[in-house]
Amino acid sequence: MIASEKCLRCPVRSTAICGGIKQKDIARLSKVVHDMKVAPGDCFLEQDEPADNYFIITSGTVTLFKLLPDGRRQVTGFADPGHFLGFANGGTYGFSAEAADCVSLCRISRRDINVLLADFRDMERRVLDLLSDELTRAQEQLLLLGRKTALERLASFLSTRTEQADAWPGYRTESARDGIVLPMNNDTIADYLGLTNETVSRMMGVLRDARIISRGGRNRVLVRDRDALDRIALGETPV
Amino acid sequence: MIASEKCLRCPVRSTAICGGIKQKDIARLSKVVHDMKVAPGDCFLEQDEPADNYFIITSGTVTLFKLLPDGRRQVTGFADPGHFLGFANGGTYGFSAEAADCVSLCRISRRDINVLLADFRDMERRVLDLLSDELTRAQEQLLLLGRKTALERLASFLSTRTEQADAWPGYRTESARDGIVLPMNNDTIADYLGLTNETVSRMMGVLRDARIISRGGRNRVLVRDRDALDRIALGETPV
DNA sequence: CGGATATTTGATCAGACTCAACAGCTGTGG
DNA sequence: CCACAGCTGTTGAGTCTGATCAAATATCCG
Numbered sequence: 001m002i003a004s005e006k007c008l009r010c011p012v013r014s015t016a017i018c019g020g021i022k023q024k025d026i027a028r029l030s031k032v033v034h035d036m037k038v039a040p041g042d043c044f045l046e047q048d049e050p051a052d053n054y055f056i057i058t059s060g061t062v063t064l065f066k067l068l069p070d071g072r073r074q075v076t077g078f079a080d081p082g083h084f085l086g087f088a089n090g091g092t093y094g095f096s097a098e099a100a101d102c103v104s105l106c107r108i109s110r111r112d113i114n115v116l117l118a119d120f121r122d123m124e125r126r127v128l129d130l131l132s133d134e135l136t137r138a139q140e141q142l143l144l145l146g147r148k149t150a151l152e153r154l155a156s157f158l159s160t161r162t163e164q165a166d167a168w169p170g171y172r173t174e175s176a177r178d179g180i181v182l183p184m185n186n187d188t189i190a191d192y193l194g195l196t197n198e199t200v201s202r203m204m205g206v207l208r209d210a211r212i213i214s215r216g217g218r219n220r221v222l223v224r225d226r227d228a229l230d231r232i233a234l235g236e237t238p239v
Numbered sequence: 240m241i242a243s244e245k246c247l248r249c250p251v252r253s254t255a256i257c258g259g260i261k262q263k264d265i266a267r268l269s270k271v272v273h274d275m276k277v278a279p280g281d282c283f284l285e286q287d288e289p290a291d292n293y294f295i296i297t298s299g300t301v302t303l304f305k306l307l308p309d310g311r312r313q314v315t316g317f318a319d320p321g322h323f324l325g326f327a328n329g330g331t332y333g334f335s336a337e338a339a340d341c342v343s344l345c346r347i348s349r350r351d352i353n354v355l356l357a358d359f360r361d362m363e364r365r366v367l368d369l370l371s372d373e374l375t376r377a378q379e380q381l382l383l384l385g386r387k388t389a390l391e392r393l394a395s396f397l398s399t400r401t402e403q404a405d406a407w408p409g410y411r412t413e414s415a416r417d418g419i420v421l422p423m424n425n426d427t428i429a430d431y432l433g434l435t436n437e438t439v440s441r442m443m444g445v446l447r448d449a450r451i452i453s454r455g456g457r458n459r460v461l462v463r464d465r466d467a468l469d470r471i472a473l474g475e476t477p478v
Numbered sequence: 479c480g481g482a483t484a485t486t487t488g489a490t491c492a493g494a495c496t497c498a499a500c501a502g503c504t505g506t507g508g
Numbered sequence: 509c510c511a512c513a514g515c516t517g518t519t520g521a522g523t524c525t526g527a528t529c530a531a532a533t534a535t536c537c538g
């Protein structure tokens with residue numbers, strides 16, 4: 001899955017766009033793919049705005065969220081490197097996206113994406129796979145929000161994050177083998193899990209008291225008992 | 240969007256698969272597309288089973304759901320005619336599907352779908368659009384489950400169902416212009432909205448007392464004040 | 479009619495929210 | 509070096525929404 005460094009600048013970028021990319025196509029891609037940097041907290045895609053661009057994250061983490069008119073917020077997911085953003089059914093985005101930390105991404109206009117899709121046959125299939133993955137993850141999150149308790153939600157979140165860190169070692173620093181980095185604060189985690197920041201803090205305390213996790217410095221969590229975490233996440237441990 | 244009756248047996252079927260289908264391709268499609276009927280309550284696709292088939296609903300409504308080990312159930316959505324089921328990232332289905340009422344569908348094996356996708360160019364794009372729609376709807380549902388009250392959830396559900404009835408008039412009987420049909424019982428609605436059947440019943444009563452809806456016979460609801468319904472759905476009406 | 483299933487209604491309970499106060503960390507400026 | 513502000517996270521007390529449990533009623537269908 002990791003492409004050779006030779007293609008374009010960022011391995012994730014070429015991988016995400018069209019897999020094994022040929023040297024002769026680089027020039028063409030460079031014309032339609034624009035690099036961007038976004039500072040933490042900056043919103044680069046807003047709900048209900050015209051969906052003119054697609055984005056592919058190359059580094060950092062992006063928070064995706066929806067808002068109700070009175071300000072209630074639901075974080076619908078986090079986009080990590082390799083993620084593809086910007087699908088919209090009705091011509092406008094259905095969610096907003098803001099950088100959780102320093103984010104690099106590349107932008108492709110709606111017009112150009114169609115050319116790319118037509119020219120790079122395997123790209124369409126890849127996008128289809130990405131969307132399919134994302135839908136599967138969204139459905140898992142529906143189960144979480146609809147039927148899990150606060151403790152189960154937090155355990156699920158930490159478990160999933162740990163899995164992702166396994167799948168993509170870039171997330172994990174060598175100094176903390178079992179540590180996962182949470183680039184978002186408790187407010188954001190709360191909005192993701194349908195809870196409040198107080199409840200997130202309390203449940204974090206419950207897991208810490210049970211020696212299942214421990215604090216590994218700012219923004220870092222050490223998972224000490226992953227089996228226990230997974231059992232809680234699946235509701236197999238009575239509260 | 241409605242295909243001509245001449246293509247295959249079901250207009251929805253040809254539309255869903257590959258849009259304007261040519262006469263000469265019908266024979267080929269018929270070889271890989273198998274028709275099926277499913278009785279109400281029957282489960283034809285089970286979570287964690289090998290994802291060997293894709294399905295396209297041609298009539299009726301299908302309930303999609305996920306289960307926790309202890310039996311808690313979350314309905315992740317309803318698949319109406321034209322919907323495409325069976326995407327799986329890890330080789331197994333991520334959810335189960337059972338017929339809500341009498342359902343007709345066609346089955347395409349995983350092997351055959353790849354041939355179809357390769358041969359019918361516009362099919363891949365159509366599937367991509369369907370997936371994109373579905374993801375958008377899933378995100379809307381995340382907002383509902385994470386941040387809306389019981390009343391707001393039910394109002395959202397009824398509002399969305401009404402919109403769908405507008406978009407596809409087949410849903411609506413001419414005898415009840417504003418009536419929508421709910422082919423699922425309160426238990427299923429509850430599992431969809433992350434509530435209990437008692438709460439669904441109570442909130443239905445609240446909307447009825449407020450003259451926003453009224454009962455239109457079994458499985459049928461009349462929406463009397465759609466604006467009010469939408470305002471509640473968006474949380475713009477203080478409880 | 480009768481039995482099964484679904485819905486409605488009531489009373490009580492509990493998990494998570496709200497509001498409020500406090501602690502810890504970080505960076506800033508005197 | 510310390511004082512302080514500002515932000516994030518923690519902890520506590522009280523409240524409330526929706527769940528649970530139980531019973532009554534309604535609806536469907538043979």
